[in-house]
Amino acid sequence: MSTSAPSATPGSSPAGGPKPMDAIMSLCKRRGFIFQASDIYGGINGFWDYGPLGAQLKKNLREAWWQDMIMNPCWGRKGPNGRRVECVPVETRIIQHPKVWEASGHVGGFNDPMVDCKETKGRYRYDHVMVFVPESGDAGDKPVFAYVGDQPSESKQKKKAEKTFGAVKSVALSSIPQPWTRVIAPEAEKPGTLTEPRMFNLMFDTIPGAIKDEANRAYLRPETAQGVFLQFKNVVDSSRVKIPFGIGNTGTSFRNEVTPRNYTFRSREFEQAELEFFCHPDESFKWYEFWRDFRMDWWKSIGLAGENLILREHAKDELSHYSVGTSDVEYRFPFTFPEFGELEGIAHRGNYDLTQHQKHSGAKLEYFDQERGELLPNGSKRGERYLPHCIEPAAGLDRGALAILCEAYTKDESRPSPEIMKFHPRIAPIKAAVFPLVNKDGMPEIAEKLYDAVRARFAKVGFVEFDEKQSIGKRYARMDEGGCPFCFTVDGQTATDQTVTVRDRDTGAQSRMAMDQVVKFLEDKLGV
RNA sequence: GCGGAAGUAACUCAACGGUAGAGUGUCAGCCUUCCAAGCUGAAUGUUGCGGGUUCAAAUCCCGUCUUCCGCUCCA
Structure with missing residues (x-):
C-alpha cells in the first residue's frame, strides 16, 4: 500500500507561523532528545542534557562539521587563491592559563x-x-x-x-x-x-590544585577559539602547514549568561565548533567572504534550507573593536519568530588575537612566509615575516542541533502518525529500521538477518533499529517521531522473491526492492 | 535583575480543603499480511522542593527551585 499524503513544509507550520515550541520540547523529552540537566533534583538553570537520540544527533552534526571543515574542507571547493583549502584539528583544554583571558579581553570590566x-x-x-x-x-x-x-x-x-x-x-x-x-x-x-x-561574572572560575589558593584561580573557557591561538606556533612548527590554512577546535565552553532562556538556545554550558583560518593580511577579506558563503551553504546542506535561514552582515557599529567584518548565520527559531537567532558567527578578527598573545606571553608568534617577498638571485624568495590575519567561522553545535530539531519537526494531521521529525539523512540519529511485517511465518528470521547486515554496515553513523512488537503502523509511527528516514519491512513476498519494502519517512510512500540492494540503497541515501 | 504565568505518571491534562484519575505512550500476552488497528492485562506518583495553617492540603499561606512570556542583559 502506498499512502503519500501531502507533507507539510519543513520549517514552518502549515499556517506559515512559528511551529509550536511546547510541542517540540515535549517530543524532545518523550523521545529522548533533550532532558533538563539534573532533572530529578528539580533541574539546574541553564544546563541541558541530551538523551540517546539527541546525543547521536549532535554527534552526527559534530562529525559533519569535522568532515566538511577539517578532513575535506568545503567539499573540495577551491579557495580564493585557486587552491584546495587546508585545515588541521587541535583539541585544547577547557582550562588554560589565567592570563589567556586577560590577553583575550575576557577578563576586564566584567568581573566586578x-x-x-x-x-x-x-x-x-x-x-x-x-x-x-x-x-x-x-x-x-x-x-x-x-x-x-x-x-x-x-x-x-x-x-x-x-x-x-x-x-x-x-x-x-x-x-x-x-x-x-x-x-x-x-x-x-x-x-x-x-x-x-x-x-557580571561572565566566566565560571575554579581553583586547580589540592590546596584552595586564590592565587591559582583559573577560568573555564568562554570560547574554544583561544586554544587555537595558543597552539598556533606549535601547529606551524610541527605539521608542515603553510599559510593560508585553518585550525579547527571543537568542545565545551561556558558562559555565565545573565538570563538563560529559550530552551537550549542560551545555555551556560555549550559546545562550539570553531575554525581559525590564518591568511596573509592582503588576502584576508577574500577569505572572509569565502568562508561566510561556504558556511551558509553548509548549514543548508544538512537540512536547514529554506526561508528560516539567513546570512546577516553586521553593521559597522555592531562590530567588535578588532573586527573589520562579521556575518551571522541566523535561523528563525519558533521562539525568535519572526526574528532570527544566531547559529554561527563568521568574523574577520584581523591579527588581534595573535597580537594580544604575543604581547602578553612574550612569545614570538609571527609567521615566516617563504613564498612571499622579492625573488633572490638563487631563485628562491626572500620571504616575509608577519602576523597572519584570521577568519573565524564559529558555530554553536547545541544551537545547530536545536535548529535542526525545530526545522525537522513537522505536524501533518493527515498522517496516521502526525508528528514527524524530518531530519536530513546525514544528521538523523536513527539511520534505518528493519521490521518483520508480522511476527511469524519466518519473517522475523529473515528480518533479523537483514538487520544484522544493515547494522554491521551503518552502526558507525547512527542507530539501526529492529522492531517486531505491536502493529506495523505503530512501528512506523515510532520511527517517524525518532526521525528515521527509511524503514525496511520483510513481508510474505520476501521469502519467495527476496524483496522487501522500503518506506520513506517524509511521504509515507513505499516501494519494493531486492533485499541485497538495501545496503547499497542506504549508502547512496546516507552518503557514506 | 524586574514583572507576569505555570509546575500532578514518560507526554498532554483532570481532580469542591476529604480515597490522586483519564487519554496517549511504554511493557507483556493474544491477534494481525503495511500505517499510533483490535482484545486482555501490567508497571509507573513523597502532586517540583521545604515550611506553615488545618482533624484533614495537589487544593489555602510563606519561602525556594525550575520552566515559559515580556522587559533588561548578551563582553
Whole structure:
C-alpha cells in the first residue's frame, strides 16, 4: 500500500507561523532528545542534557562539521587563491592559563559588580562611583550627586552639589543606603536612575590544585577559539602547514549568561565548533567572504534550507573593536519568530588575537612566509615575516542541533502518525529500521538477518533499529517521531522473491526492492 | 535583575480543603499480511522542593527551585 499524503513544509507550520515550541520540547523529552540537566533534583538553570537520540544527533552534526571543515574542507571547493583549502584539528583544554583571558579581553570590566544608569545607559563599576553629599552628611530631601573620579562628571557634579549644599564632601556610593532614589547618576539629570549593583561574572572560575589558593584561580573557557591561538606556533612548527590554512577546535565552553532562556538556545554550558583560518593580511577579506558563503551553504546542506535561514552582515557599529567584518548565520527559531537567532558567527578578527598573545606571553608568534617577498638571485624568495590575519567561522553545535530539531519537526494531521521529525539523512540519529511485517511465518528470521547486515554496515553513523512488537503502523509511527528516514519491512513476498519494502519517512510512500540492494540503497541515501 | 504565568505518571491534562484519575505512550500476552488497528492485562506518583495553617492540603499561606512570556542583559 502506498499512502503519500501531502507533507507539510519543513520549517514552518502549515499556517506559515512559528511551529509550536511546547510541542517540540515535549517530543524532545518523550523521545529522548533533550532532558533538563539534573532533572530529578528539580533541574539546574541553564544546563541541558541530551538523551540517546539527541546525543547521536549532535554527534552526527559534530562529525559533519569535522568532515566538511577539517578532513575535506568545503567539499573540495577551491579557495580564493585557486587552491584546495587546508585545515588541521587541535583539541585544547577547557582550562588554560589565567592570563589567556586577560590577553583575550575576557577578563576586564566584567568581573566586578556594576551599576547601570537607566537614563543614560551608562555602566559604572560599583566601587568607582562616589557621591557628593553635604558636609554634615545629611542631605534631607535634596538629591545627592554621584560621579566617577577623574572623569568630567566629577567637576560637573561637584559644582551642582556645592550650589545645592554649600560645603560638600564625597563618600562612596556603597555607603549610601539603597534604594538610591535621591542619587543623581554621573551623567544623568533625574535622580533614582541607578540600578542596584550587579555582578557580571561572565566566566565560571575554579581553583586547580589540592590546596584552595586564590592565587591559582583559573577560568573555564568562554570560547574554544583561544586554544587555537595558543597552539598556533606549535601547529606551524610541527605539521608542515603553510599559510593560508585553518585550525579547527571543537568542545565545551561556558558562559555565565545573565538570563538563560529559550530552551537550549542560551545555555551556560555549550559546545562550539570553531575554525581559525590564518591568511596573509592582503588576502584576508577574500577569505572572509569565502568562508561566510561556504558556511551558509553548509548549514543548508544538512537540512536547514529554506526561508528560516539567513546570512546577516553586521553593521559597522555592531562590530567588535578588532573586527573589520562579521556575518551571522541566523535561523528563525519558533521562539525568535519572526526574528532570527544566531547559529554561527563568521568574523574577520584581523591579527588581534595573535597580537594580544604575543604581547602578553612574550612569545614570538609571527609567521615566516617563504613564498612571499622579492625573488633572490638563487631563485628562491626572500620571504616575509608577519602576523597572519584570521577568519573565524564559529558555530554553536547545541544551537545547530536545536535548529535542526525545530526545522525537522513537522505536524501533518493527515498522517496516521502526525508528528514527524524530518531530519536530513546525514544528521538523523536513527539511520534505518528493519521490521518483520508480522511476527511469524519466518519473517522475523529473515528480518533479523537483514538487520544484522544493515547494522554491521551503518552502526558507525547512527542507530539501526529492529522492531517486531505491536502493529506495523505503530512501528512506523515510532520511527517517524525518532526521525528515521527509511524503514525496511520483510513481508510474505520476501521469502519467495527476496524483496522487501522500503518506506520513506517524509511521504509515507513505499516501494519494493531486492533485499541485497538495501545496503547499497542506504549508502547512496546516507552518503557514506 | 524586574514583572507576569505555570509546575500532578514518560507526554498532554483532570481532580469542591476529604480515597490522586483519564487519554496517549511504554511493557507483556493474544491477534494481525503495511500505517499510533483490535482484545486482555501490567508497571509507573513523597502532586517540583521545604515550611506553615488545618482533624484533614495537589487544593489555602510563606519561602525556594525550575520552566515559559515580556522587559533588561548578551563582553
